[in-house]
Amino acid sequence: MVLMLFTSIFVIEPGMVSTSTAINWVKLQAEGQFVEDICPAEDIRFVKDTVAATVTCGKICNEDKECKAVTYQVDDHKCTGCREFLKPFPSVNSAGLLKFAKREHLFDCKEILERDRFAKTGVYTIALGGTETSQVYCDMQNGIGGWTVFQHRFDGSVNFQRNFSAYENGFGDINGEFWLGLKFVQILTEMPSEFRYEITFDSGTPWIEEFKRFKLIGARYVLSIAEEAHLRSGNNGESFAIFNESPFVALGEDSTTSCLSGDQMWWWYANQKCDYVLNLNILYGTKTEVWRAAEPDNYRLLKSSKMMIRRK
Incomplete structure (x- = not known):
């Protein structure tokens, strides 16, 4: 679990002076028992005694490329x-052991904005879980x-009729239409996260909902989302909360789900029912259902959609 993120070497105590801004550091903690073997013998780069402070220890590592x-x-x-x-590593145990890791990119879009309040909407490179870098919008x-946006559609230029591997690893154009990838969203939501989606229909009416929990x-x-939206604007239909506890499935993927229509795509189908209700991955130009009722006026033509998450 990532506890804190730093733009300088170990800024962990009041009054501690920054010695570098070139490297970001992440402080790590693991749940459960303390791990005695912090670094296997074959991976130890150096051991130095009588190092005065954490900031000095970090500086030594910072100057060593390995x-x-x-x-x-x-x-x-x-x-x-x-x-x-x-990983995992404890941040502090009874003996007062601190564990930090070096990385060159920030963790998510929220941290980018925290470091630069004038940061503009666009594409950035982040460090997912501190180990893997990825471009995000x-x-x-x-x-x-x-x-951090994980789904964006607005012109139908990207085909969303993909297999599970594509939905897991991501596809599309980060500067246009895309799906970030379920495995990346899962990493980002390991920490408590909020969720927001914005959609517009052919009528031009925008719908917005925000939820305080998303994982x-x-x-x-399987989607875990707050039971009620804490912000709801323009939406006079079903809430995204109906998908709570639903797995990500599609197209007859298992015996309990038979989504045989090729325009529905992968989605969190509520109660294992394959329908169009707020399905934002349907074939572009297809109408999505806004209410669970078999009435013609319950279907709206989806014009654009954006799904995003933010660390709390």
Whole structure:
């Protein structure tokens, strides 16, 4: 679990002076038992005794290209550098051991905005979980900004009729229409996260909902979302909350779901019912259902959609 993020070397105590702005550091913590073997012997880059402070330990690692993480023993001032970014790690145990990892990119769009309040909406490179970099589209304007967008559609230029692997790993053009990838959304929502979606129909009417909880669970990316929206604007139909506890499925993918219509795509189908209700991945130009009722006026032509998450 990522606890804190830093733009300078170990800014963890009041009054501590920054020594570098070139490297970002992430402080790590693991749930459960303390891991005694912090860095396997073959991955130890250096061990230095009597290092005065965490900031000095970080500086030593920062100047060593092979060093990717450090531990600092508060009691005996021992600094250990490791060649690998390893996890899980505790941040502090009873003996006062601190664990940090070096990275060159910020964690998400919210952190980017926190570091630069004038950051503009657009494409940025982030470090997913501290280990893997990815380009993401950040919405820095709506709902006070800092949103990492994971689905964006507005002209039908990208085909959303894909297999599960594509939906898991992502597809499309980050500067245009795209689906970020379920595995990346799952990583980003390991920390408590909010969710916002914006859609417009052919009538031009915008719908917006925001939820205080959003998370994807397990290999089937089961959706966990707050039962009620804390913000709801323009929406006079079903709420996204109907998809709570639904797995991500499609097109007869299992025996409990038989979505045989080729224009429905992968989605969190509520109660395992394959319908069009607020399905934002349907074939572009197809009408989505806004109410669970078999009435002609319950269907609207989806013009654009944007789904995004933000760390709380």
